[in-house]
Amino acid sequence: MRVVSIVGPSGAGKTTLLRAASGLRPPDRGEVHFDGRPLLDVVPGISVVFQEYNKSLFPWLSVARNVAMGARHLPAERRTGEVEAALRRVGLAGFGARYPWELSGGMQQRAALARALISDPRVLMMDEPFASVDALTRGHLEDVVSDLWERSSFAALLVTHDVAEAIYLADRVLVLSARPSRVLAEVAVQLPRPRSHGRTRLLPEFAELEAQVLERVEEAGRATIGSR
Numbered sequence: 427m428r429v430v431s432i433v434g435p436s437g438a439g440k441t442t443l444l445r446a447a448s449g450l451r452p453p454d455r456g457e458v459h460f461d462g463r464p465l466l467d468v469v470p471g472i473s474v475v476f477q478e479y480n481k482s483l484f485p486w487l488s489v490a491r492n493v494a495m496g497a498r499h500l501p502a503e504r505r506t507g508e509v510e511a512a513l514r515r516v517g518l519a520g521f522g523a524r525y526p527w528e529l530s531g532g533m534q535q536r537a538a539l540a541r542a543l544i545s546d547p548r549v550l551m552m553d554e555p556f557a558s559v560d561a562l563t564r565g566h567l568e569d570v571v572s573d574l575w576e577r578s579s580f581a582a583l584l585v586t587h588d589v590a591e592a593i594y595l596a597d598r599v600l601v602l603s604a605r606p607s608r609v610l611a612e613v614a615v616q617l618p619r620p621r622s623h624g625r626t627r628l629l630p631e632f633a634e635l636e637a638q639v640l641e642r643v644e645e646a647g648r649a650t651i652g653s654r
C-alpha cells in the first residue's frame with residue numbers, strides 16, 4: 427500500500443489533511459507519526475506539491491534554480507545535470523532559464539513536480555498536481571510518476587478530483603465525505619504493475635473499480651449538497 431489516493435468533495439478538507447500529514451500545520455486533534463515519532467514540523471523526507479502551484483515557486487529564481495532547491499542533497503557537480511534531467515522528465519527541457527511567471531499554469535505545476543521529484547523524498551504528497559495540465563500532458567505525467575513509483579521506494583499521498591487518475595496511480599483509494607470529513611470508503615486497487623494507460627485503463631477490473639469509487643464519490647457529493 428505505497429500509493430494512496432484521496433478523493434472527496436471540494437471543501438472536504440483534503441488540502442488541510444495533507445498540510446497536517448506533512449507537518450505544515452498541527453492537526454486540531456490526534457497525532458501524525460513519521461518514522462515512529464510524532465511529526466511536529468516539516469522534515470526533509472516529506473516533499474509536497476501544493477495545489478496552489480502559482481504560489482509555490484519562487485518568482486525571483488529561474489525555473490532551473492527553483493528545481494535545484496530540491497536538489498540540495500546532491501553534490502554541486504551533479505546538480506545541473508540532475509535538474510536538466512528532471513525538467514526533461516516533466517516536459518520542460520529548455521525552460522530552465524525562464525522565470526516561473528513566464529510559464530503557463532500547467533508548466534508551473536510541472537516545474538513544482540520536478541522540484542519535488544528531484545529531492546528524492548521518502549514520502550511524496552501531491553495536491554491536485556495535474557489539475558491545470560491538458561489531458562495529453564496529464565496522461566504523460568501520470569506515467570512519469572507511476573514509473574518512478576515502480577522504480578523507487580517512496581510512498582505517496584495523492585489528492586485528486588479525477589477518479590480514474592486516483593485509481594490508475596494508487597494501491598488504495600480513500601473517499602472522503604463532506605466536511606467535517608471522514609473516510610467514507612476505502613477501496614483497494616490490485617491492478618497489476620507496471621501500469622500503462624494503454625493496458626491498465628482497458629482492463630475490465632479498472633472499469634469495475636471506477637464504478638465502485640464513483641458511486642461512493644456521488645454519495646459524498648449528495649451528502650454535501652443535502653447539507654446546504
Ligand SMILES: Nc1ncnc2c1ncn2[C@@H]1O[C@H](COP(=O)(O)OP(=O)(O)OP(=O)(O)O)[C@@H](O)[C@H]1O
Nearest residue numbers: 435436437438439440441442443454477605606607
Ligand atoms: N477537519 C476540519 N475541521 C475544521 N475545519 C476544517 C477541517 N477540514 C477542513 N477545514 C476547513 O475547511 C476549509 C476547506 O478545506 P480544504 O481547503 O482542506 O478543502 P479541500 O478538500 O482541499 O477543497 P478543494 O477540493 O476545493 O481543494 C478550510 O478553511 C479548512 O480550514
Ligand SMILES: [Mg+2]
Nearest residue numbers: 440441442477
Ligand atoms: Mg484543496
